[in-house]
Structures are given as C-alpha cells and as structure tokens.
Amino acid sequence: MSFFGFGQSVEVDIVLNDAESRKRAEHKTEDGKKEKYFLFYDGETVSGKVSLALKNPNKRLEHQGIKIEFIGQIELYYDRGNHHEFVSLVKDLARPGEISQSQAFDFEFTHVEKPYESYTGQNVKLRYFLRATISRRLNDVVKEMDIVVHTLSTYPELNSSIKMEVGIEDCLHIEFEYNKSKYHLKDVIVGKIYFLLVRIKIKHMEIDIIKRETTGTGPNVYHENDTIAKYEIMDGAPVRGESIPIRLFLAGYELTPTMRDINKKFSVRYYLNLVLIDEEERRYFKQQEVVLWRKGDIVRKSMSHQAAIASQRFEGTTSLAEARTPSQLSDNNSRQ
Structure with missing residues (x-):
C-alpha cells in the first residue's frame, strides 16, 4: 500500500516468519469467491515482519508512531461499520519520528487466543487479521493481512444415535x-x-x-x-x-x-x-x-x-x- 504526500510515499508489507512452511486454507469471501489464506489454530504464536519501503530515498517520512495489531472481529451485514472485536492485541513498533530509509520491524504475538472459527455467511462475517498502521497527521498508512482460523475438536464422549x-x-x-x-x-x-x-x-x-x-x-x-x-x-x-x-x-x-x-x-x-x-x-x-x-x-x-x-x-x-x-x-x- 502506498501513501503519497509531501513528495514521499511508502510501501507497507506484512510477512509472516513461517510463510514458506505454514499451511494455507481456502476460505470463501463476501462475493462468494474462494481464496487461500495462512491457516492458524487457537494458541499458536503469530510472528513476522512489517516492512517499510520508501519510494524516494532522498526524502524522509515523518510519522506519529508505527504499530501492528492482531484483531478478531465480527461484522453483521445489517450493521456495517459497527465492528465487534473479541480479540484486540497491539504492539508498538516505533515511536514518533522520521524514517530516512527502508527498514523492517519484527513483531510477535505469543500464544494468541483464537476462540472461534473464521466464517463468512449470508449476514455475518467473522475474521482475523493483522493490521499495520503508520500514524500521520493527515492520513494514516494502513496495511491489513487476513488469516484463517480453524477450531479443532476431540471425539465427543457421548454420541448417541x-x-x-x-x-x-x-x-x-x-x-x-x-x-x-x-x-x-x-x-x-x-x-x-x-x-x-x-x-x-x-x-x-x-x-x-x-x-x-x-x-x-x-x-x-x-x-x-x-x-x-x-x-x-x-x-x-x-x-x-x-x-x-x-x-x-x-x-x-x-x-x-x-x-x-x-x-x-x-x-x-x-x-x-x-x-x-x-x-x-x-x-x-x-x-x-x-x-x-x-x-x-x-x-x-x-x-x-x-x-x-x-x-x-x-x-x-x-x-x-x-x-x-x-x-x-x-x-x-x-x-x-
């Protein structure tokens, strides 16, 4: 994602540490299409890097702070815009200041609770995602990356006919x-x-x-x-x-x-x-x-x-x- 203003723009990317080995799972989007996302389970750690690539190396990027969030939220389609968050974790990556060159910030959310399964239905959507934010005075620079969570169960003790x-x-x-x-x-x-x-x-x-x-x-x-x-x-x-x-x-x-x-x-x-x-x-x-x-x-x-x-x-x-x-x-x- 790029931000243009005052002669400087930045590309923000989120990369997981185990992106090459982590399994992906198909998940239906709101428009009915299927896409593949990184698959996680309850209790697993989510870690990686937030990379910032400056487009103009001779100019600096001023910011009011950089952070990464791990969010689990429910959105009811008849009440769009009102998101119900059941998981909300934040890591500050950088204090307010200037960026003069491209760089990456490590992050880790340890043993994250993910109590519910990802779901996209007729009237509701439950999603998990990472969101990196560069705070700016005028417009924030935001990059989101969705993941999919599956809930695993053991064989039920009682399973009568x-x-x-x-x-x-x-x-x-x-x-x-x-x-x-x-x-x-x-x-x-x-x-x-x-x-x-x-x-x-x-x-x-x-x-x-x-x-x-x-x-x-x-x-x-x-x-x-x-x-x-x-x-x-x-x-x-x-x-x-x-x-x-x-x-x-x-x-x-x-x-x-x-x-x-x-x-x-x-x-x-x-x-x-x-x-x-x-x-x-x-x-x-x-x-x-x-x-x-x-x-x-x-x-x-x-x-x-x-x-x-x-x-x-x-x-x-x-x-x-x-x-x-x-x-x-x-x-x-x-x-x-």
Whole structure:
C-alpha cells in the first residue's frame, strides 16, 4: 500500500516468519469467491515482519508512531461499520519520528487466543487479521493481512444415535435412524428408513442438509436457511416392512463446524431434513439437528486447551422438530 504526500510515499508489507512452511486454507469471501489464506489454530504464536519501503530515498517520512495489531472481529451485514472485536492485541513498533530509509520491524504475538472459527455467511462475517498502521497527521498508512482460523475438536464422549418415528394417522408411519448425532466434517452419515405403515402413494424420498444461520438478538433476529445438499434415497413406491439404507458422505460439501451463540452475535446450525413426496406432489418432512465438528489431521499437544474448549460446545440437548407438510400435517395429524 502506498501513501503519497509531501513528495514521499511508502510501501507497507506484512510477512509472516513461517510463510514458506505454514499451511494455507481456502476460505470463501463476501462475493462468494474462494481464496487461500495462512491457516492458524487457537494458541499458536503469530510472528513476522512489517516492512517499510520508501519510494524516494532522498526524502524522509515523518510519522506519529508505527504499530501492528492482531484483531478478531465480527461484522453483521445489517450493521456495517459497527465492528465487534473479541480479540484486540497491539504492539508498538516505533515511536514518533522520521524514517530516512527502508527498514523492517519484527513483531510477535505469543500464544494468541483464537476462540472461534473464521466464517463468512449470508449476514455475518467473522475474521482475523493483522493490521499495520503508520500514524500521520493527515492520513494514516494502513496495511491489513487476513488469516484463517480453524477450531479443532476431540471425539465427543457421548454420541448417541438418532431414532424417531413420524407419521400421519392411519396413512403413513415410518421410523428413521441415524447412526450418530455428531459428525466430523469428513464423516459419513449412515442410517435406515423403515416403513411400518404405507397407505399413501410415495414416489420420492430425499435427505437435505440444511444450514441455518441466525444473527442478531431480540427483535433484530434474522434466520437464513441454505440447502447445502440434496441426496435422493428412494425413487418409487415403498411397501410396508421395507427398509431403505442411507449412506451420505459429507466430505464433498462446503460445511463448517456447528457454531452456537458465537460472542452472543450469531449461530450456525445444521439439520438433516427427511423429505417424502407423494404422487399428488404433497410434501412430508421431518427435521433433525445434528452437530458438526472439525477433526484435526494431526493430533498436536498444543491443541489440547483449544480442543477442551471446543468439546464443551457439544454440551446441551438437541431440539427435535415436528414433522410438517403444508397440505396435511397442519391439522396436527402427525405423530412421532
């Protein structure tokens, strides 16, 4: 980034010490594109250099101080400009004075707490970034560099299966079962659908993965549902006593870990939506929340504290949604 004024300009750059060896991760930007950023985890040190390159070596650059910040912030799109910072660290690199030649300043943020995963959604963005600032009397010179943070979790101690019955009285009675209630992002959902009573002509059945993003509090709560995947599990009319297997691989979809009440600003939850469609195009569905979590590729001792925090987010009961269809189940004819 350059600053022009009084015959002098400066190029500011931020370079990490382990830039050549540090892993990069793809992350979606606000415009929907994917870009690669340096990947960090909770508790890792962030260190590097802030380089200042003067364009005119014969002229000096006056400044009111140079600093570097490490910031974690949440931005709600309906409240742009009002950033909510949950991590804010500052290192002063130079006192007010003059710069007569290009130079670099070392910085280090030791064992930085990064409690939440980076996230870009429909109505909210959670980002981490480094920001170098040269304070000037008129206009500051600012350079930012985003990084991506992933939250790693351990295997949940309790991971019971999901088994429920749903139906329409004297018309349809099915039982469905999923092998677990908590899945890591590369996991496989295994289950079965049992038809105990079939008196309506079902022609199609699918499972949808739905992401529900909730932002705001009180009267300013916004819900955004996004269907991540549709997985057909049956095409044709089932008969009583039939069993339909389910095997859904999660690795191919763009998923994030479940996020619950992040800094009291937003939540991201995932649901499996079982959908049945009859020959008259009426839809019957049952929605069930599942918890998604990120499994580390390599178990590292330095991750133990972060993993303990993340595992606590699995606590709490899973709410069960009642089966509904606009045409038939609004009369409370459903049963579980």
